[in-house]
Amino acid sequence: MTDNMIVVSDLKKSFKINRVLRNVTFTVRKGSIFALLGSNGAGKTTVVKILSTLMKPDSGNVTINGLDVVRQGYYVRECISLTGQFTAVDEVLTGRENLNLIGQLKRLNGVKNKVNEWLSFFHLQDAADRKVSTYSGGMRRRLDIAMSLMGKPQIIFLDEPTTGLDPQNRIAMWDLVKELAVGGTTVFLTTQYLEEAEYLADYIAILHGGKILAEGTPQYLKTIMPHRGAQLNFQSEEQAAEAMALLNENGITIESFEQKLPSLEDVFLALTDEKGGK
Numbered sequence: 298m299t300d301n302m303i304v305v306s307d308l309k310k311s312f313k314i315n316r317v318l319r320n321v322t323f324t325v326r327k328g329s330i331f332a333l334l335g336s337n338g339a340g341k342t343t344v345v346k347i348l349s350t351l352m353k354p355d356s357g358n359v360t361i362n363g364l365d366v367v368r369q370g371y372y373v374r375e376c377i378s379l380t381g382q383f384t385a386v387d388e389v390l391t392g393r394e395n396l397n398l399i400g401q402l403k404r405l406n407g408v409k410n411k412v413n414e415w416l417s418f419f420h421l422q423d424a425a426d427r428k429v430s431t432y433s434g435g436m437r438r439r440l441d442i443a444m445s446l447m448g449k450p451q452i453i454f455l456d457e458p459t460t461g462l463d464p465q466n467r468i469a470m471w472d473l474v475k476e477l478a479v480g481g482t483t484v485f486l487t488t489q490y491l492e493e494a495e496y497l498a499d500y501i502a503i504l505h506g507g508k509i510l511a512e513g514t515p516q517y518l519k520t521i522m523p524h525r526g527a528q529l530n531f532q533s534e535e536q537a538a539e540a541m542a543l544l545n546e547n548g549i550t551i552e553s554f555e556q557k558l559p560s561l562e563d564v565f566l567a568l569t570d571e572k573g574g575k
């Protein structure tokens with residue numbers, strides 16, 4: 298019995314002359330949070346579409362839960378759910394009605410209890426009977442994920458789950474994703490944010506130039522990425538200059554403190570340099 302939920306090998310996909318996926322290979326362990334990290338247009342959604350049976354690859358193999366996505370698509374769809382970048386909720390219905398509808402379409406038993414369970418898990422009880430048109434972006438996104446979880450899929454694909462969310466909603470979404478994995482769901486997410494991948498994922502694969510440029514645990518990737526600095530913002534330039542020399546002794550107030558992460562571009566450059574140098 299293998300521990301791998303997803304096995305992707307030598308995946309290729311082109312759109313006419315645009316070779317988006319040249320050779321993509323990775324595995325995802327059962328019950329883990331896996332992040333596919335890449336910048337705009339890297340091909341993340343294309344990977345998600347192929348893995349979720351919405352698009353056929355040109356070549357390569359993909360199995361999910363031991364099932365081939367091309368030949369056994371029907372069975373693959375039984376064990377996955379997909380939440381895309383644009384929410385699929387019905388604006389005219391309430392949150393509860395949206396969830397009920399999905400429960401009925403999927404012919405689930407005990408829909409009422411399941412709806413209440415997910416409303417509470419996603420902190421939507423208070424808004425449950427309001428029309429979705431009155432929901433914030435974060436609430437819609439949470440409802441969308443709740444809808445895709447009706448029926449308890451073993452694996453959930455979250456395509457850029459926090460794009461467009463404000464910092465507060467982004468953090469709330471991170472907490473929910475962690476809780477999902479604690480509950481045993483395998484989470485496959487795509488993101489263009491390094492900090493999101495580092496915070497959430499057990500394992501990160503960086504997609505760049507149609508290939509997996511680097512992969513590993515966040516701890517491992519930190520060791521091969523560019524150095525991180527810290528940015529200290531003082532009240533005035535004078536204070537900053539003074540502080541540089543006398544920070545500890547003079548007790549100068551630091552207005553704010555930000556950790557500086559390398560940009561994705563810095564990461565790509567460092568990693569491609571490293572590979573080129575080998």
Ligand SMILES: Nc1ncnc2c1ncn2[C@@H]1O[C@H](COP(=O)(O)OP(=O)(O)OP(=O)(O)O)[C@@H](O)[C@H]1O
Nearest residue numbers: 312315317335336337338339340341342343344489
């Ligand atoms: N159906 C399609 N027909 C033609 N080109 C496509 C199609 N789908 C994707 N592409 C192209 O493939 C490339 C990768 O797109 P994809 O949406 O997979 O990237 P992404 O990493 O998800 O980007 P983003 O972060 O912006 O969503 C882009 O150049 C895009 O224009």
